[in-house]
Amino acid sequence: MSALLEVRGVRKRFGGVEALAGCSFRVEEGSITSLIGPNGSGKTTLFNAVTGFATPDEGDVELRGEKIQQLSPDRIYAKGLGRTFQQVRVFPRLSVLENVLVATSHSSVAQGLRTRTGASERERAMEILEYVNIARLAGVPAGSLSFGQKKLLEIATILVGEPKLLLLDEPAGGVNPTMTQQIGDKIRELNARGITFLVVEHNMEFVMGISHRVVVMARGKVIAEGPPDVVRRDPAVLEAYLGA
């Protein structure tokens, strides 16, 4: 397998804190890779560095061999890299359908001024809403959805852009066991259709259940990497979690 995403020696400093201290790892094409680590180990900063929300001070982020660390978030998204946020984020005053439609439109401003959000896009958006079981809420303002529904909407919004690589920040955070199961199933299903995943998650059972590979971070660095059952027994990992 080839690397879809490769992170090489990425450093990011916020004032006196070095959030990423030379972080390197790769995400193989077609895999579900999980990123775990104690709080403050730099997982979210890494997500931001990969998706253009924070420019690395040093190091490279490559998507299929192309350096993307200087690009803006919208350009990176257009290259097929979608993300969700740790706190669930929807466009609260837009309807559920409009939330998804926003993400279909990575056109230029001039083009966007000329085009209305057309019937074909609506159809596709509705299909995706059906897929995550919230199509019946299409006309409702997204701000009035329940927490779990917002999570599903977030995933639908990202999916409509047909990403090659999806970065999910705590997809199972704060949802009930049934929905955790549902979200895990969807991830596996989408993976089978060819989408590569990089998942940050604290729920170990969830991580071990879905991942092909697990990357463990501590203090801004990768300290272990490998298949779930190998990582689980790695003494460095245990120490990072228990001794931190």
Added chain:
Amino acid sequence: MKPNNMLAAGVISLALAILLPLTVLGSSSAGVIAFVVLVLAALWAVYTIEKRRALLTSLIGVIAAIAYPLVFNSTEATTIMFFALLYVAIASSWNIIGGFTGYISLGHAAFFGLGAYTIALVADRLGLSGGYGLFAVALLGGVAAGLFAIPMGYIALRLRTIHSFVIVTIAFLFMYQLLAFNLQDATNGSSGLAVPQPDWSGAFFNIPFYFAALLLAVLTVGLAAWIRNSRFGLGLMAIRDDEDKAAGVGVDTWKHKFTAYVISAVPIGIAGAIYAYFSSYIYPQTVFDPMIDLTIVLSAFLGGMGTLLGPILGSLVLQPAQQLLTLYTGAAGWDLVLFGVLFLVVILLMPSGIVPTVVERMRRARVQEAVRKADALSQDAVPDAAAEGGQG
């Protein structure tokens, strides 16, 4: 008939019964108010009853606006509505950046002033005389405003926080006012500039201005509606709701905001030029006037920011109220008191503005109605509408 429609029908009949006799009074202020209220009531009624309501409502609105000066041809009556329509254009245009995108500009009066000075200077330098041709020159006011908006937008949108945007836009406004005072050679400083006047006489004088303002209002609302329904507009509203998330799903946020800012400057520039022509003389403090921005924001805020109808409604209520107040009290300043009071009332009673508040109430009423019906049908089944309405 549904309760909503019955209510609407009731309101119209009542309004007709009370107001029709008043409109016959012709040019009296009571007649003007009656006319405005009547039109608003009719629009609201159509809006609630008719399915394909947007087109029909606008058509009725435009026809009423065309008919207005035929019914009320006194100078007072046409002046009042001239300003109302001018502000419909100004507030609707401002709404593109302030309402759709959520970037509250308190400096759009800069574009008003730029438009005003453009027509005055062009007419002066080219030695133009008054007449219908000057309305074409007013378009240059829009061009000038758009051109100036390019570097201004570039600077004002450098920092990605709304607070800094607000401050920078205010700073721009005062900068232009200072320049207009001090670039004596070009602007004649505090003595102001005259705009050549047409030789239209009597009550007819206002009529061309009235229709120029109406045309500008219709085109600007059309522009705002076009943007509202475009992909670009959806991008703007996504930015308003969550700018990071918008960038994360592929919206080029900077270009969106910048384009919205520049577009919104153009109609306001034209409005400034028309105003300058109408008022015959301009001064730095009357066209680069922070009160214009307060009026814009209050109109949009009152009607409902970010909605198409909001700025229209706000301007149609606020401008006549302000003009009539000045007319009756004969003293300037009472309109400011009115603004202050209105602002407080709106913030306290309907912080999201008239249009969103009414729409939300109607939505809730519909959901409750559906729940009642579903309950009546079956005690055990969970009504779908209840599930949808009760989320959150």
